[in-house]
Amino acid sequence: MLGPPGAGKGTQAARLAERLGVPRIATGDMLRMEVNSSTDLGKRAERYMRRGVLVPDEIIIEMVKRRVSQEDCQGGFILDGFPRNIRQAEALEDLGTVDIVLYLEVEEGEVVERLSGRRSCSNCQAVYHVRFSPPMMGGKCDRCGGDLYQREDDREKVVRQRFQTYRESTQPLVDYYETKSVLEKVSGDGTIEQISQNLLKVLQSRGLL
Ligand code: AP5
Numbered sequence: 001m002l003g004p005p006g007a008g009k010g011t012q013a014a015r016l017a018e019r020l021g022v023p024r025i026a027t028g029d030m031l032r033m034e035v036n037s038s039t040d041l042g043k044r045a046e047r048y049m050r051r052g053v054l055v056p057d058e059i060i061i062e063m064v065k066r067r068v069s070q071e072d073c074q075g076g077f078i079l080d081g082f083p084r085n086i087r088q089a090e091a092l093e094d095l096g097t098v099d100i101v102l103y104l105e106v107e108e109g110e111v112v113e114r115l116s117g118r119r120s121c122s123n124c125q126a127v128y129h130v131r132f133s134p135p136m137m138g139g140k141c142d143r144c145g146g147d148l149y150q151r152e153d154d155r156e157k158v159v160r161q162r163f164q165t166y167r168e169s170t171q172p173l174v175d176y177y178e179t180k181s182v183l184e185k186v187s188g189d190g191t192i193e194q195i196s197q198n199l200l201k202v203l204q205s206r207g208l209l
Contacts, residue, residue: 001080002173003104005162006111006118007188008195010127012104013080015196020209023072026080027060029125030067032151036122052153052161054084054169061091068095085169089176100206101177102199106188108163115159119148133192 001009010026017024031049034042041059048055064082067073076099083089092098117130123146128135136142153162177183184202188195203209 001078001102001104002170002177002183003188004106004108004111004166004170005159006115007104007106008114008192009080009104011133011192012102012195012199013078014127015192016199016203017078019200020076020078022076022078024078024080025064025067025073025082026125027064027082027084028080030063031055032125049153050158052158053165057085057087057091060084061088064092065095083173086172086176089173098177098180098182099208100203101173101183102202103174103177103183103185104188104195105185110189112156112159115154116156118151118154120151121146122149123147 001013003009010028013024013026031042031045035046035049036042041063045055045059054060060082064079068077079092083092114129114132117132119128119130119135120126121128121141121144124141124144126141126143127133128141128148135148139148140146141148153159174183184206186195186198186202190198200209
């Protein structure tokens with residue numbers, strides 16, 4: 001899944017993963033778990049994440065390599081938040097074939113509203129929105145009952161930096177994957193359900209469903 005911060009990559013990747021019966025590998029979630037557990041990796045990563053810049057490639061590539069070598073990934077997986085630059089994309093080529101890159105296109109103004117209302121589960125990482133996808137019981141996760149919190153990097157100043165990082169480092173992947181004929185652009189505007197349906201149609205048209 002490719003797209004700017006708040007495009008809905010995590011929301012849609014979670015739905016697709018469930019539908020396809022494959023794991024979703026979200027580097028942002030993995031890093032936040034390391035930060036919460038105060039591991040050495042987490043302490044290193046936090047310095048970059050709280051500023052809205054990329055965590056160094058060697059850390060990320062190693063983390064993804066370890067994850068995709070696990071048993072549950074052998075039948076395929078959905079990557080959410082990786083690769084984030086050309087170097088990571090090249091590293092991914094050593095790990096397997098990229099069947100499809102789903103690029104969620106959203107206007108920056110829309111995304112700022114999404115990020116400011118986002119709430120995440122501190123236990124299972126499920127994602128909600130105070131207006132667009134509210135939990136049934138305020139402040140608690142529908143799935144596991146965990147406490148919901150607002151991500152530190154969803155503060156306005158950090159969001160601006162995340163966008164800049166996206167434009168500089170990640171946006172070039174659109175051309176990179178277009179050249180390889182695996183890129184599919186899907187509008188990220190509309191309801192969560194509509195976008196899911198559009199993504200499924202694209203997968204079907206490519207014979208992946
Ligand atoms: P990461 O966690 O990957 O953040 P991101 O890419 O900025 O993406 P987000 O999680 O903010 O957004 P999303 O597109 O998943 O949207 P979501 O579905 O939540 O990375 C965080 C940090 O970790 C990075 O800044 C970096 O430091 C580091 N990092 C991670 N990966 C790295 C890598 N590979 N290399 C180096 N560093 C890395 O939706 C957002 C909100 O909108 C939610 O509230 C949701 O409910 C709502 N919403 C979703 N869809 C809709 C819709 N259609 N209509 C209305 N609301 C919607």
